[in-house]
Amino acid sequence: MKEDKKLLMAIYALLGLGVIFYIMLAFVVEYYVAKESIKLLIIIGATIILLFMSFVTLKLEVTIGYYKCNNCNHEYKGTCKQTFLAMHIGMTRYLKCPKCLTWSWSKKNFKK
Ligand SMILES: [Zn+2]
16 A cells, blocks of 8 residues: 555654654763763663664564565565564565575565
8 A cells, every 4th residue: 555655654754863863962962961960861761762763663664564475476574573684675675485485585565
């Protein structure tokens, strides 16, 4: 579905903004906050938020769409672990098909 793809793109854009914000925050805190304990608190807080955002993005990435094996055309969803660890270029991932156990570059598909 087109909406699914848009949703996923929006989530990635949001995560990208989150990362940029995180880096900027680190600089601002380093230069403008004098107290070490407050510095640490802000950085830990921001890290937790960023990790949470990454986790939500990963969950959605796994939930939305499916992969199609290049070898046997079997349609499958990757697991969280697979999706997280797999080499990828954009939305194409190097995954092992659960049916024929062949490794191949599989493109993410969205339901028609
Ligand atoms: Zn296969």
